[in-house]
Amino acid sequence: MHFLPRAKLRPVLLSLTIGFIAALACEWLNTPLPWMIGPLFGTAIARMSGAQLFIPVQVREAGQWAIGTALGLYFTPAVLAVLVSYLGYIVAGVVFAMLLGAFCGWLLHRLSGVERTTAFFAMAVGGASEMASQGERHGAKVDRVAAAHSLRIMMVVAIIPFLFKFAGVHGSDMYAPGARVVDYPGLLLLILVTSAGALLLKRIRVPNAWVMGPLAVAIALTSSGTNLSALPEWMVHLGQLFIGVSLGTRFTPEFLHTAPRYLASVAVCALVAMAIAACFAFALAAVSGMHPATAILATSPGGIAEMSLTAKTLQLGVPIVTAFHVTRMAALVLTIGPLFRLARKWERRRRG
Helix, strand or coil, X not given: CCCCCHHHHHHHHHHHHHHHHHHHHHHHHCCCCHHHXXXXXHXXXXXXXXXXXXXXXXXXXXXXXXXXXXXXXXXXXHHHHHHHCCHHHHHHHHHHHHHHXXXXXXXXXXXXXXXXXXXXXXXXXXXXXXXXXXXXXXXXXXXXXXXXXXXXXXXXXXXXXXXXXXXXXXXXXXXXXXXXXXXXXXXXXXXXXXXXXXXXXXXXXXXXXXXXXXXXXXXXXXXXXXXXXXXXXXXXXHHHHHHHHHHHCCCCXXXXXXXXXXXXXXXXXXXXXXXXXXXXXXXXXXXXXXXXXXHHHHHCCCCHHHHHHHHHHHCCCHHHHHHHHHHHHHXXXXXXXXXXXXXXXXXXXXXX
């Protein structure tokens, strides 16, 4: 933490301490994803109660690196061969996500009265920072867009894993990482090459560079049969903790007092989105033959890390869930601007 001024070091240490204690509590309570859900809710409650918490971007990126690398180790040559047969379903999932976002944007506009541009980017099923950035270019209210995505991700992380645990859902997919043994010299090399991939993508401004870079490098290595090392479990837990506290500290004391009608409308839209996505997932599972729970995680309006980690914990087709979410994120980042302009043009024509 040497890069931080002394005034910010204490809020960072407090954030990590609260997150760590909350993770241990959730592990004791046997909740799903304890190392992410505990820190997320622990720091969110503390932050909204007025605690001075802060997490630098480097902590979030370290968490993203751990998750991206861990997921990439699942993409063995055999897994890639299986994924080829799912390409059509992945494309269908991307189209569905775009339509779902557009519908929920319309619904948010009707329920909350927020103007259409903000509603469109607030409900697009993409990353919060990317959608806020894209929305700003087109005149959306960035704070409303960011708040909507934070609340949506929190609801998805809270609801889906707990529903699966309550229903006793547990898969039997035989997907396993290519590297299963921790080899510390190999781990050091893995850290270096995956971090280099992240820095390269960040330099050329690729969204989610610290997930996508390590993921791409780890996939390239694993699919070619180069298994340097597995990731130690403590490293994966630490990655989840870092992501959890990064999400939780977004919830400021002002969050609850800002536009209650808007936040309530976002919550309703998030629930509607999850319900529609679940219906689509059951249809997809029936056609494709994948486990229904895998299909739910693959098509849910959650993030790459959260849904892929849930799949990892429950043995529910990690590569399939990851492939769906990565493809969706890339497609949305590339097309959301043109889609918005097309929607605006159609709206103008409809009005005459």
